[in-house]
Amino acid sequence: MINGSLLRDAIVSAAYDIQNQKQKVDELNVFPVPDGDTGTNMSMTIGASVKELELLKEPTVEETAKTAASALLRGARGNSGVILSLLFRGFANGLKGKTEANGVDLAEALTSGVEAAYKAVMKPTEGTILTVARVAAEKGRETALQTNDALEVFEAIVNQAEATLEETPEMLPVLKKAGVVDAGGKGFTVIFTAMLRVFQGGEVVKPSGGAPAKPAQVKRTAVAEASGDIKFAYCTEYIVNKKKNADNPLKLRAYLESIGDCVVVVDDEEIIKVHVHSNHPGDAIEEALKFGMLTNLKIENMKEQHSAQVLEAEQLEEDDTYQPVDPEMPYGFVAVAAGAGMQALFQDLGVNNIVTGGQTMNPSTEDILKAIHATPAETVFVLPNNKNIIMAAEQAIKLADRRVCVLQTRTIPQGISAMLAFDPDVSFSENRVNMTKALDKVQTGQITFAARDSDFDGHNIKAGELLAMENGKLSFVDKDLNRVLLKLTKSMVRKDSSFVTVLYGADISDDQAAEAYELLRSKLSDNVEINLINGGQPVYYYIVSVE
Incomplete structure (x- = not known):
């Protein structure tokens, strides 16, 4: 018998x-894109249970399993x-009422x-x-028909898990081509093998x-992270x-880009939705009046907002909970x-x-829940x-x-598109449908670097390329950043494409971004409006949105 x-x-x-x-588990990841790696995510997920478990004194198996499951659920990331958290939650349900x-x-x-x-x-x-x-659970049930000994059943479970792990390359061709086993499966066997050793009388590892890494502080505000040196002081929305026979909204967008940045203009048959940062919000409003009547007008002083939110951020650092x-x-x-820009x-x-x-940097379920x-x-x-x-959020x-x-937003541009589709005057159901539909109207391009050597999807990739x-799939590999940006953007632009938004990351200077902008401007059709925004994002040099 196994006690609590x-x-x-x-x-x-x-x-x-x-x-x-x-790290060994992380290195099994086949896809070369830098990501929230499997071993790290599984480690932080189960690591979230350690502190609470160590407080238990002479618990039942029900209490132990319930405590672990609750902590894993809240700490789940990736x-x-x-x-892994769902496996432990079901495990806890199965031990309900057991001493x-x-x-x-x-x-x-x-x-x-x-x-x-x-x-x-x-x-x-x-x-x-x-x-x-x-398959390990199936082996456990099969063994339990022959013996009710907890140690023998758990040994059978672990042995079968390790055997099945070795077979995963035969089930997934991408694993076989890379010559590795599944990373998640490996993490599972590491965890269950460690549990078995303790059941067998071994010492706790x-x-x-040191102790499992503490998740990074989740920031409640964005402007508080940005530099106090704000180029354009007023956020205008x-x-x-639209009036009858209104001029082409592209002209409004072009004007706004001449007086500010972070321009977002969304047009449909009856309305134009606008967002812009500028130093002259009156000019942004006067120009818009040429196109029709204004509603839902909002102007905020971002310098004042920044100061207030810096203070709030300092307060949150003293009390790291929402x-x-x-x-x-x-x-x-x-x-x-x-x-910060994003x-x-x-x-x-x-x-x-x-x-x-x-x-x-995959946040945990608890991070999202607190927000x-x-x-x-x-x-x-x-x-x-x-x-x-997405799964952690769900x-x-x-x-x-x-x-x-x-919402099933898989990229930053999809998130922006969903927000622009929100209408405070319609029902929840309508908003959910409209915001979800908006995801399909935007194409996303992303440029990053290879975190490891890889032979993936027909591409022989070297680390650093x-x-x-x-749209989430590897398109091509290259070594010249501007060439990659131009080729990727051109591949996404269609005949009916009107807007290209380029978000440049933390590793791209303003001068590099300006050079990239001029390159796109010279090579793309005049019918396509290009907007350049300093997103400041890590990992991705550029994120490109095409609508």
């Missing part, structure tokens, strides 16, 4: 062991971390965890952590680099109700973004709270803006004290 104290020690040991081996666990209990508990994980994944892929866990607030308005917004843009578009994160509870709204729309953050839905809608991503 032994299970507690086993999970703590597993947390430290995956932390010690996370798809692999979310799946100790025998072999049958352990086999059934893991089966419950596998079922929970499969249900949460929209399109389960075999040859991943899901397969490793499922000690961390080689409005909607133009302050929950009661709902006071119908709708609110939480977005995940990195880079975050400020989302805030200008109406986002209440920014969770710092993105590629390589939701700090948003004074009855319904909170969440924009993950990264495919590896786990916050069942934990929140208000209605939460996680430039990767051009088109």
